[in-house]
Structure formats: C-alpha cells, structure tokens
Amino acid sequence: MGATLFSPLTVAGTTFPNRIVVSPMCQYRAIDGAASDWHMIHLGQFALSGAGLVMIEATGVEAAGRITPGCLGLYTDAQEEALARVLKVFRHVGKMPVGIQIGHAGRKASSHVPWDGGHGLAEGEGAWTIVAPSAVAYDEHRAVPEALDGEGMRRIVAAFVQAAERAERIGLDVVELHAAHGYLLHQFIAPLVNRRTDAYGGSRENRLRFPLEVAAALRAVWPEGKVLGARINGPDLLPGGATIEDTIAFADGLKKAGFDYVCVSAGSLIGGQRFEAFPGYLLPYAEAVKRETGLVTQGVGMIVDPFLAEQSIATGQVDMVAIARAFLEDPRWVWHAAEKLGIAMPFPPEYRGADPAIWRGAAHRPLLCSEPGTTAEAMRTASAAT
Numbered sequence: 141m142g143a144t145l146f147s148p149l150t151v152a153g154t155t156f157p158n159r160i161v162v163s164p165m166c167q168y169r170a171i172d173g174a175a176s177d178w179h180m181i182h183l184g185q186f187a188l189s190g191a192g193l194v195m196i197e198a199t200g201v202e203a204a205g206r207i208t209p210g211c212l213g214l215y216t217d218a219q220e221e222a223l224a225r226v227l228k229v230f231r232h233v234g235k236m237p238v239g240i241q242i243g244h245a246g247r248k249a250s251s252h253v254p255w256d257g258g259h260g261l262a263e264g265e266g267a268w269t270i271v272a273p274s275a276v277a278y279d280e281h282r283a284v285p286e287a288l289d290g291e292g293m294r295r296i297v298a299a300f301v302q303a304a305e306r307a308e309r310i311g312l313d314v315v316e317l318h319a320a321h322g323y324l325l326h327q328f329i330a331p332l333v334n335r336r337t338d339a340y341g342g343s344r345e346n347r348l349r350f351p352l353e354v355a356a357a358l359r360a361v362w363p364e365g366k367v368l369g370a371r372i373n374g375p376d377l378l379p380g381g382a383t384i385e386d387t388i389a390f391a392d393g394l395k396k397a398g399f400d401y402v403c404v405s406a407g408s409l410i411g412g413q414r415f416e417a418f419p420g421y422l423l424p425y426a427e428a429v430k431r432e433t434g435l436v437t438q439g440v441g442m443i444v445d446p447f448l449a450e451q452s453i454a455t456g457q458v459d460m461v462a463i464a465r466a467f468l469e470d471p472r473w474v475w476h477a478a479e480k481l482g483i484a485m486p487f488p489p490e491y492r493g494a495d496p497a498i499w500r501g502a503a504h505r506p507l508l509c510s511e512p513g514t515t516a517e518a519m520r521t522a523s524a525a526t
C-alpha cells in the first residue's frame with residue numbers, strides 16, 4: 141500500500157521523489173509583480189512538505205496578463221531578482237524540484253483580488269486594457285476586452301519566451317504553460333469565447349493554433365532535459381463549449397511540440413459557471429488524456445484522501461496528483477499520507493521528536509483521512525447526500 145504514490149518518477153531527466161505536486165496557487169501578494177516576504181513564507185513552508193514537486197503560482201508574462209495587481213509577474217529584472225531570492229532560500233531546505241506556472245489572463249485580467257470581490261477593476265482603481273481572442277466580456281462585472289491582432293499575439297508569444305528565459309536563469313526545474321481556467325490560451329480554445337473568423341478561430345485546428353504556437357516557442361527556448369508541461373482544461377461542460385476531444389487534440393499537439401506532461405483541470409471559462417465537484421471528479425478527464433496521448437499526466441481536483449491519491453496512481457489513471465487546498469490546510473499532508481499508507485518517511489532530524497514512530501502524543505491526534513477502500517464513487521455519494 142502506498143508504494144506507487146511514493147515512488148519516484150523521472151520525466152525528461154528530472155526525478156520527482158514521489159508523485160505528489162503542490163498545485164500552483166495564486167497568492168495575490170506580489171508587489172508590482174515581484175515576490176514578497178509572503179511568498180518566502182508561503183512557498184517556504186512547502187520546502188519541508190515532502191512533496192515531489194512544488195509549483196509556483198500562475199505568473200503573468202506581461203503586466204497586462206496578470207489577473208490582479210497582486211499577481212506575480214516574470215517580465216522585469218526586479219521580479220526575476222525577487223523570485224531568485226525566494227528560490228535561493230527555499231533550496232537551502234527543500235531538495236525537491238520547483239516549477240513555475242506562466243500565463244496570461246486575457247479577458248480575466250485587471251481584476252480585484254478575490255477577497256475584494258474579484259470583479260474587474262474600475263477606472264480610477266488602476267484598471268488596465270485587457271485583451272482576448274474576441275471582444276467578449278467575462279461577465280457583467282468586467283470590461284469588454286480588445287480583440288488581439290497579429291502584432292499583439294506576437295508580443296504575447298515573445299513575452300512567454302522571455303518569462304521562460306528568466307525562469308531558466310534563476311534555476312527553476314519546471315515551466316508549466318497555463319492554458320486552463322478560462323485564461324488567455326483557453327479563451328482561444330473555447331468556441332464560446334473565441335469568435336474569430338481568421339486562422340485562429342472556428343475549426344478545432346484554428347482554435348488550437350495560437351496556444352500551440354506559444355507552446356512551440358516555449359519549447360524552443362526551454363532547455364531539452366528540463367521539464368516543460370501545461371495545465372489544460374477538460375471539457376467546458378457548457379452547451380457549445382470545448383469537448384474532451386478538443387482537450388485530447390490539444391494535449392496531443394503539446395506532445396508533438398515536445399511537452400513532457402499535462403495537468404488536466406476544468407472550469408472558470410465564463411462568469412458564474414457551477415458544476416458538481418467531489419473527490420477526484422476530474423480524474424476521468426485526465427485518464428482519457430493519458431490513455432489517448434500517452435503523455436505523463438497529472439490529476440487534480442479535491443484529492444484530499446491519500447487512499448484516493450494512491451488509487452489514482454496505482455490503477456494507472458494518472459501519473460501524479462496535484463493538490464491545492466489540502467496543502468493550504470495541512471502543509472504536512474505528505475507526512476500524514478505516508479503514515480496512513482504505511483510508508484516510512486524520514487522526518488527531518490530537527491523534527492524527529494514529532495515522528496509518530498516515537499512520539500506518544502501522536503495517538504491523540506484526530507483521524508485525518510478515510511480508511512482504505514474508500515473509493516471516489518463512495519465519496520461522491522456521501523458528498524451528494526450531505
């Protein structure tokens with residue numbers, strides 16, 4: 141039990157010590173796009189997490205591509221230096237690979253941070269011009285974006301390339317292209333949002349064209365032998381939206397472009413979209429992508445229970461699991477998962493006193509997770525019943 145979740149995986153010459161990824165999580169605490177002391181503490185806590193890969197949050201490749209004024213950017217020297225400082229401190233403690241997700245928010249840019257409502261910034265609040273494949277607003281709380289022309293698209297490709305070059309300079313191990321969650325590249329893929337009539341809209345081939353151009357440009361600069369991946373969405377789950385066939389075609393295009401992995405997520409294309417979420421609810425989409433493309437695939441989405449994580453890897457559904465909120469709530473998720481799955485995981489000697497193998501207080505902790513044999517379907521039924 142637990143042998144697969146805790147087994148190493150080598151991808152493009154990089155070895156992840158286990159299959160557990162700290163999922164990228166926006167913190168909205170950057171200052172002019174530069175990592176702050178918040179990032180030092182937030183990311184720093186994961187240096188001790190025991191995860192196999194720690195991903196840095198969605199990071200804008202140009203100022204206009206940030207979701208909010210608090211989002212990280214990687215388009216100035218000051219931002220590069222600030223991130224290098226965080227990484228340097230992290231590496232003193234954390235020996236696992238570290239990656240960064242780079243993206244462009246497109247029509248979802250220029251927004252308030254979530255705890256201020258997340259709506260579009262108004263004029264006088266520092267709003268900036270937003271761009272998208274087509275002039276279609278995200279919702280009634282956002283401005284109508286400008287439709288990108290060829291020059292704008294070339295500028296954005298160049299911005300992705302420069303961000304990857306900066307990531308390489310500061311020694312990051314993984315670059316992940318953010319092509320999910322209704323941000324710019326997903327906006328191109330999604331027929332509900334992309335209304336273009338040129339070579340970048342209409343047919344699937346046309347809608348995938350710009351994201352795959354960005355992908356090819358990234359592959360050209362991100363060194364072979366360093367991991368390059370993408371976060372993509374499963375189906376849009378909306379009438380007339382992108383389908384799982386679109387997802388698979390995109391993943392296949394990424395594979396042909398030389399990408400090493402995909403993480404299959406969902407949602408956030410249009411304002412107000414709701415769908416049922418339950419433990420492992422996105423795994424079937426990831427499984428389909430892995431099966432059809434053979435790409436190394438990460439699953440994500442309410443993976444909290446270590447037994448579910450183990451099962452998803454052991455059955456070959458996915459190769460890695462990305463975990464977000466469970467890590468915020470419990471930065472020691474990996475240690476607890478190892479304990480539940482019966483895996484011996486050495487504690488750092490400084491923390492040895494808290495190792496359940498020798499700490500009698502461990503018996504008095506609350507039970508954190510379900511018992512073996514709990515399936516995603518059983519949890520789905522339980523969550524539907526409450």
Ligand SMILES: Cc1cc2nc3c(=O)[nH]c(=O)nc-3n(C[C@H](O)[C@H](O)[C@H](O)COP(=O)(O)O)c2cc1C
Pocket residue numbers: 163164165166167197198241318320321371405440441442443462463464465466
């Ligand atoms: C605070 C927070 C910030 C997030 N920021 C990002 C992000 O920067 N990039 C991304 O692809 N997903 C982001 N997500 C989504 C998570 O990475 C993950 O896909 C989602 O939360 C589902 O996983 P979970 O059920 O384990 O939380 C964020 C989620 C949270 C909770």
